[in-house]
Amino acid sequence: MSKRRTAILISGRGSNMASLIAAAREPEFPAEIALVLSNKPDAPGLAAAKAQGIATAAVDHKIYAGREAFEGSLQKMLDAHRIDFICLAGFMRILTPSFVQRWEGRLINIHPSLLPSYKGLHTHERALADGVKVHGCSVHYVVAEMDAGPIIAQAAVAVLDDDTPGSLGARVLEQEHVIYPLALRLAASGALRIDAMRVIGAHGAPAAMVSPRI
Numbered sequence: 463m464s465k466r467r468t469a470i471l472i473s474g475r476g477s478n479m480a481s482l483i484a485a486a487r488e489p490e491f492p493a494e495i496a497l498v499l500s501n502k503p504d505a506p507g508l509a510a511a512k513a514q515g516i517a518t519a520a521v522d523h524k525i526y527a528g529r530e531a532f533e534g535s536l537q538k539m540l541d542a543h544r545i546d547f548i549c550l551a552g553f554m555r556i557l558t559p560s561f562v563q564r565w566e567g568r569l570i571n572i573h574p575s576l577l578p579s580y581k582g583l584h585t586h587e588r589a590l591a592d593g594v595k596v597h598g599c600s601v602h603y604v605v606a607e608m609d610a611g612p613i614i615a616q617a618a619v620a621v622l623d624d625d626t627p628g629s630l631g632a633r634v635l636e637q638e639h640v641i642y643p644l645a646l647r648l649a650a651s652g653a654l655r656i657d658a659m660r661v662i663g664a665h666g667a668p669a670a671m672v673s674p675r676i
């Protein structure tokens with residue numbers, strides 16, 4: 463089996479990156495992490511990846527005149543490492559429609575909400591403010607519109623009475639670390655087919671979660 467040469471794009475601490483790196487060490491995993499790339503040269507995740515022996519690169523968006531020039535350098539770096547699949551993991555730059563189109567079907571992202579609810583930032587604060595009882599995270603294919611692509615995997619967590627954005631976010635993050643490797647495994651193995659907004663081939667969980675518990 464030839465493994466998909468995968469790049470993880472980060473901007474920060476890289477805990478999801480670490481979960482993908484760990485999963486990809488399994489011999490049967492269909493993707494290998496061939497590059498960790500950050501738009502921030504001082505991202506803690508870059509140092510963590512390097513320490514694990516993974517190739518790393520920084521493409522500092524601040525030195526480019528615009529998004530196209532920045533993405534041109536990004537693309538060169540991806541080409542140099544013969545990358546053919548990308549995972550965004552806390553990558554805080556919006557990608558242009560032409561970059562997204564070029565990588566269509568080979569570009570996935572993790573988002574800390576049950577999409578299509580709470581696209582964008584501050585998802586845990588907004589979920590608490592709305593009083594939802596169930597919150598969670600999603601891995602989805604990236605399309606030009608932000609956080610709007612076909613969903614591969616989701617995990618739900620119950621919102622507790624005494625939750626703060628921090629406590630709720632921590633429980634969601636635990637689940638992110640479960641579903642991102644799962645989604646990458648499915649997507650990289652070619653098991654998935656996209657039919658409009660539905661991703662076919664990612665079999666769902668056997669039971670529903672109801673909150674409050676019954």
Ligand code: GRF
Binds near residue numbers: 474
């Ligand atoms: C995660 O919550 C992810 O869902 C969001 O950004 C955060 C990145 O965290 N897109 P980490 O860098 O993976 O720890």
